[in-house]
Amino acid sequence: MDDLVDGLSEVSCDVLVIGGGTAGPMAALKAKLKNPNATVVLLEKANVKRSGAISMGMDGLNNAVIPGYATPEQYTKEITIANDGIVDQAAVYKYAERCYSIIEELDSFGIRFLKNENGDFAVKKVHHIGTYVLPMPNGETVKKALYRQLRRARLLISNRYMATRLLTGKDGRVAGAIAVNTRTAEFLVLKAKAVILCCGAAGRLGLPTSGYMFGTYENAANSGDGYAMAYHAGAALANLECFQINPLIKDYNGPACAYVAGPFGAYTANNTGSRFIECDYWSGQMMLEFYNELQSGKGPVFLKLNHLHEKTISEIEHTLHKVERPTRGLFHEGRGTDYRNEMIEMHISEIGLCSGHSASGVFVDEFARTTVPGLYAAGDMASVPHNYMLGAFTNGSVAGEDAMGFADGHDFAEFDPADVEKERERVLAPTKREDGIPPNQIEYKARRLVNDYLQPPKVTRKFELGQKRLGEVREDMNTQMMVRNSHELMRALETASILDCADMAAHASLYRTESRWGLYHMRTDYPEKNNDEWFCHTLLSKKNGRMFSEKRDVQPYIVPIADEEKDLYDKQRIRASA
Ligand SMILES: Cc1cc2nc3c(=O)[nH]c(=O)nc-3n(C[C@H](O)[C@H](O)[C@H](O)COP(=O)(O)OP(=O)(O)OC[C@H]3O[C@@H](n4cnc5c(N)ncnc54)[C@H](O)[C@@H]3O)c2cc1C
Numbered sequence: 131m132d133d134l135v136d137g138l139s140e141v142s143c144d145v146l147v148i149g150g151g152t153a154g155p156m157a158a159l160k161a162k163l164k165n166p167n168a169t170v171v172l173l174e175k176a177n178v179k180r181s182g183a184i185s186m187g188m189d190g191l192n193n194a195v196i197p198g199y200a201t202p203e204q205y206t207k208e209i210t211i212a213n214d215g216i217v218d219q220a221a222v223y224k225y226a227e228r229c230y231s232i233i234e235e236l237d238s239f240g241i242r243f244l245k246n247e248n249g250d251f252a253v254k255k256v257h258h259i260g261t262y263v264l265p266m267p268n269g270e271t272v273k274k275a276l277y278r279q280l281r282r283a284r285l286l287i288s289n290r291y292m293a294t295r296l297l298t299g300k301d302g303r304v305a306g307a308i309a310v311n312t313r314t315a316e317f318l319v320l321k322a323k324a325v326i327l328c329c330g331a332a333g334r335l336g337l338p339t340s341g342y343m344f345g346t347y348e349n350a351a352n353s354g355d356g357y358a359m360a361y362h363a364g365a366a367l368a369n370l371e372c373f374q375i376n377p378l379i380k381d382y383n384g385p386a387c388a389y390v391a392g393p394f395g396a397y398t399a400n401n402t403g404s405r406f407i408e409c410d411y412w413s414g415q416m417m418l419e420f421y422n423e424l425q426s427g428k429g430p431v432f433l434k435l436n437h438l439h440e441k442t443i444s445e446i447e448h449t450l451h452k453v454e455r456p457t458r459g460l461f462h463e464g465r466g467t468d469y470r471n472e473m474i475e476m477h478i479s480e481i482g483l484c485s486g487h488s489a490s491g492v493f494v495d496e497f498a499r500t501t502v503p504g505l506y507a508a509g510d511m512a513s514v515p516h517n518y519m520l521g522a523f524t525n526g527s528v529a530g531e532d533a534m535g536f537a538d539g540h541d542f543a544e545f546d547p548a549d550v551e552k553e554r555e556r557v558l559a560p561t562k563r564e565d566g567i568p569p570n571q572i573e574y575k576a577r578r579l580v581n582d583y584l585q586p587p588k589v590t591r592k593f594e595l596g597q598k599r600l601g602e603v604r605e606d607m608n609t610q611m612m613v614r615n616s617h618e619l620m621r622a623l624e625t626a627s628i629l630d631c632a633d634m635a636a637h638a639s640l641y642r643t644e645s646r647w648g649l650y651h652m653r654t655d656y657p658e659k660n661n662d663e664w665f666c667h668t669l670l671s672k673k674n675g676r677m678f679s680e681k682r683d684v685q686p687y688i689v690p691i692a693d694e695e696k697d698l699y700d701k702q703r704i705r706a707s708a
Pocket of ligand 1: 153175176183189190329355486510517
């Protein structure tokens with residue numbers, strides 16, 4: 131199976147996009163449309179036709195800013211409050227201003243959005259304050275529709291190539307990337323004037339409680355390679371202590387899903403069937419109430435639909451079981467659970483890093499520029515908070531256009547060929563061992579430690595121990611990991627990314643000595659929010675070969691937030707009233 135082949139080729143392009151899930155295809159398309167004479171390469175470790183978080187479809191846009199329902203100002207305000215104020219609003223505002231034109235464009239690709247009898251978009255309220263959820267009745271076609279556009283633009287697509295490291299020039303500019311074929315282990319050096327990272331969340335960080343290593347909430351191919359590559363290239367990563375933790379269906383480990391069922395009257399309930407949170411929109415504060423309910427003895431927590439009319443339940447089933455995740459229907463069938471008869475048990479997910487749902491990502495400005503010149507990031511791995519799918523499309527567009535502008539104005543940065551040789555040695559080291567530990571065991575061990583030591587509530591002593599134990603796993607990885615074919619080699623490389631992300635998650639969490647973002651960064655030793663010292667971003671980067679964290683001011687708000695609005699997301703719990 132997938133024998134190892136010795137080989138190395140080199141290609142050049144103007145813009146290289148790494149990751150062909152959601153943000154990547156859009157970034158590549160927009161770059162190409164901006165300059166049709168330029169060469170744009172879209173590199174993907176799976177196959178762009180069916181890769182990324184949207185591979186099986188999506189049931190709706192979670193954050194659509196539709197004129198008549200919401201304004202960019204309202205949306206910017208909502209996300210600022212949801213994210214406990216730690217937001218550079220320029221990027222959020224830019225998204226909010228642009229996303230409607232992207233919806234129209236997606237509509238023209240053949241992706242349908244729910245409309246009312248007047249032909250207007252039928253947006254649903256799920257967030258705490260505003261109305262932003264737009265259902266997609268034929269959401270299972272989203273990836274196909276996108277792929278058609280890539281073919282039409284004659285984009286160069288390199289499937290089955292996993293990027294492992296970025297190349298940088300002597301002047302610090304990005305110079306390209308090194309990739310490995312996941313079926314042959316041959317190397318590809320891609321020289322590029324600009325590079326856009328769209329590798330999705332670090333979704334294989336914690337271990338799902340189901341025990342299935344690949345049964346993650348996130349697309350399991352998203353092993354945090356983008357975070358790791360950005361880190362090793364010297365880019366800053368923002369607020370990595372703001373973990374992603376989601377309320378999911380127990381054992382299925384997919385969304386329950388408040389965004390679809392909520393507008394029809396479903397809700398999250400405790401074991402007495404009572405609602406205990408005001409708003410099912412995913413936020414750290416909502417997750418904290420979920421956690422508190424479990425601690426109070428009123429758990430498990432459930433998704434409750436059994437009070438709804440048969441017709442309503444059928445409609446919800448159609449969307450959840452057919453449009454987004456066909457496996458969900460199979461799961462309920464296999465377990466014999468029916469929304470009509472019972473509440474569906476939920477649980478708290480494994481941790482991950484993801485800006486799509488929270489805020490942890492490679493630091494970017496409103497042009498999707500990272501701190502490394504010529505390097506961009508978009509989608510779940512870039513730091514614009516609560517991005518979701520439409521954020522990936524919109525910020526992917528922004529990145530594509532700006533990166534092409536950068537490439538038009540620059541020549542290739544010159545990199546040191548020794549860097550390629552060094553990387554080949556690193557990548558191929560596990561292939562040189564006759565005996566040792568297979569990558570899946572190293573990965574399992576690292577992720578079990580993540581669950582044991584890094585899952586909130588965060589305890590300083592546990593984090594310190596976790597760092598130590600993870601260091602030992604790294605030692606095993608560096609000296610004993612062994613692979614027998616190119617598929618295992620890919621897993622080995624992913625394991626290295628997972629360990630990098632675990633180290634970054636621990637480092638960033640210890641740096642911020644306060645609690646913020648509800649359960650996402652709940653520190654038992656520092657239980658209070660401390661705005662005097664920590665109303666700031668934290669940036670983590672590699673300095674002199676070591677992990678380094680520092681503070682960065684939140685940029686002055688474009689949309690002011692009144693004092694009485696600032697803690698609206700903290701008021702999630704339903705209070706008994708006389
Ligand atoms: C279960 C689930 C349900 C969701 N539901 C909704 C919803 O209903 N509405 C909504 O708005 N949002 C939803 N989201 C969020 C939304 O899907 C994501 O925010 C968005 O798709 C992220 O896009 P992305 O491009 O950043 O990542 P992805 O689409 O995941 O793409 C990342 C790509 O990078 C590739 N890759 C990774 N590493 C490498 C590497 N080293 N080299 C080459 N390629 C690499 C991966 O294979 C993948 O194709 C959901 C997410 C999940 C996981």
